[in-house]
Amino acid sequence: MLLINPVYLDFIHSCKMNLGLSYIASSLRAKGKKTKLINCQLKTKPDYEKDILSSLNEYNYVGITTNAGNITSALEIAKFIRENYPQKKIVFGGPQATAVYKRLIPEYADIVVRGEGEEAVCELFDTDLAEIKGIAYWDNGLKVNETRLKNANLDDLSWPAHELFLDSYKYCIFANGVCAQVLTSRGCSFRCYFCSRSAYGRGVRLRNIDSVLEEIDYLINNLGVRYVEIIDECFTSFPARVKEFCEKLIRKNYKRVTFTINNGVRPDVCDMEMFALIKKAGFKQIRFGIESGSQRVLNEMNKNLDLSKVRPTVMAAKKSGLGISAYFMLGFPGETLKSMRQTIDFAKSLPLYRAMFAIAAPFAGSELYEIVRKKGEFLTDIELSSVSVFKASSQMPTLSAEDIESYLKKAYKEFYLRPGFMLKRIVAEGVFMLPMILKRFKIESKYKI
Numbered sequence: 001m002l003l004i005n006p007v008y009l010d011f012i013h014s015c016k017m018n019l020g021l022s023y024i025a026s027s028l029r030a031k032g033k034k035t036k037l038i039n040c041q042l043k044t045k046p047d048y049e050k051d052i053l054s055s056l057n058e059y060n061y062v063g064i065t066t067n068a069g070n071i072t073s074a075l076e077i078a079k080f081i082r083e084n085y086p087q088k089k090i091v092f093g094g095p096q097a098t099a100v101y102k103r104l105i106p107e108y109a110d111i112v113v114r115g116e117g118e119e120a121v122c123e124l125f126d127t128d129l130a131e132i133k134g135i136a137y138w139d140n141g142l143k144v145n146e147t148r149l150k151n152a153n154l155d156d157l158s159w160p161a162h163e164l165f166l167d168s169y170k171y172c173i174f175a176n177g178v179c180a181q182v183l184t185s186r187g188c189s190f191r192c193y194f195c196s197r198s199a200y201g202r203g204v205r206l207r208n209i210d211s212v213l214e215e216i217d218y219l220i221n222n223l224g225v226r227y228v229e230i231i232d233e234c235f236t237s238f239p240a241r242v243k244e245f246c247e248k249l250i251r252k253n254y255k256r257v258t259f260t261i262n263n264g265v266r267p268d269v270c271d272m273e274m275f276a277l278i279k280k281a282g283f284k285q286i287r288f289g290i291e292s293g294s295q296r297v298l299n300e301m302n303k304n305l306d307l308s309k310v311r312p313t314v315m316a317a318k319k320s321g322l323g324i325s326a327y328f329m330l331g332f333p334g335e336t337l338k339s340m341r342q343t344i345d346f347a348k349s350l351p352l353y354r355a356m357f358a359i360a361a362p363f364a365g366s367e368l369y370e371i372v373r374k375k376g377e378f379l380t381d382i383e384l385s386s387v388s389v390f391k392a393s394s395q396m397p398t399l400s401a402e403d404i405e406s407y408l409k410k411a412y413k414e415f416y417l418r419p420g421f422m423l424k425r426i427v428a429e430g431v432f433m434l435p436m437i438l439k440r441f442k443i444e445s446k447y448k449i
Helices: 019-030 045-058 071-084 095-104 118-123 162-170 209-222 239-252 272-280 295-301 307-319 337-349 367-375 401-416 419-447
Strands: 002-005 036-039 061-065 089-093 111-113 135-138 142-144 178-182 225-230 258-265 283-291 323-330 354-359
Touching: 002 019, 002 045, 019 061, 019 118, 019 162, 036 045, 036 162, 045 071, 061 071, 071 089, 089 095, 095 111, 162 178, 178 209, 209 225, 209 239, 239 272, 272 283, 272 307, 283 295, 283 307, 283 354, 295 337, 307 323, 323 337, 323 401, 337 354, 337 401, 354 401, 401 419
Parallel strands: 002 036, 002 061, 061 089, 089 111, 178 225, 225 258, 258 283, 283 323, 323 354
Antiparallel strands: 111 135, 135 142
C-alpha cells in the first residue's frame, strides 16, 4: 500500500510525524505487505506529485490519512490520483475521514476506515469488503459496515514505523537533534466539547510500560533520536503509572537525551512527587491544557476543571524545575471580550515558559461542531476544508470572528513582548534557542513554507 501524509495548513504541525500512519505502516509490514510512505510535508507540490506518479505502478491501494488540519491537501491529492490512475483504490482514514465519510465516498475515496485502522487496513487485501468491520465503501451505493471494537490490548500492535518519518524528525523546529513522538496510551476519559473522539473513542487504554521503554530504547540507540515527546491525551491522569514509568526511565541513564510531555497534562493533578520524578527522568518541559482563565467558559467547554486548582499545580511543577508551557483557547461559544481578556491575563500571571493560544475550532465529530451548527455560523466548509487554529472558522451571534482574531493577536503580543519575559528567555535560553531559530529559517528557505 502506498501511504500518503498530506500537507498541514498550519506550519507548526508540518515537521511532526503522523503516528496513525506509522502504526498502519508497521501493521502492514507485520503482515508481509509492501509499503511506501510519501511525506508531502517536506516536499514541494510538484515534487510530491511526481513521487506519487512514479510510485503508483507498484501499488493497487493508496492510503491517505486525514485530520482537520490537512483535509484540503488530502482531497487535492485524491483528485490528482483519480485523474491519473482512476483504477487505483483510494483508502481514507484518520479522525476527519471517520467523521465525514459520507462526503468522501465515492468522489474522493473508494473506502474509508472508520476509527482505528491497523486491523481493517490489513484485511483489505484478502477479505471481502462486506465482511470487514469498521469500514464504509461504495458498491452501487454507500455501504457502512458494523463498527469495529477498539483494540483493547495496545501491546498486540507493532511499534509505529518511526524510520519512515526520519526526515521530519530531523527538521523538528522545537528540538536540537532528531525528534520523535511516543504514545504510551490511547484515548481520553474526559468529554470536552472542543475535542473529536471519532478516532480513538472514549476511555483510556494503556500500553505496558516496559514495551514503551523498549520503543524509546530503539529510537535512541537505533535511530539516533535525542528528543522524545510524549503525546498522550491523559498522561498525568494516572500519577502512579507516571511514577513507575519515570523510575524505570531514570534507571536507563540516557545521556544527552531530552524528554517533554507535550499533551495530556491535567492542570488539576497536583503531585509534587510525580513532578519531581518527571524532572529527574530527564523531562525538560511539560504542557498543561488550561484552555481558559474563566471558570464560566471552562464549564461551557465541559472541561471538568476547577480553575482554582490550576495555579497551585503549575507552581508545584515549576518548583520541581520543569519548564512549564500551557495551551489556551479563545472564541468558544459563550465567550465574551471580558472572558478572553481574563484568559490572556491569567496566562500572563503564571510562570510559563511558553503559552500556545489558539482559536476554538468546531472539528467535525465534536460537540462544538453541533453547537455551531445549531446556534452559530460556519465560515468555511469545516468538513472538507482544512482548519487553522489561528484563524476563526466559525462565529456565534454574540462574538464576531474579527473580535476573536483580534484577541488572539493581543494574546501573543502581550504574553511574549513583555520586557521582563523576553529578557529571562534570552538569558536562560538564548544559546539553546539559536540552533532552533536557524533550523526553522533553513526549513522555511528550503521548502518555501
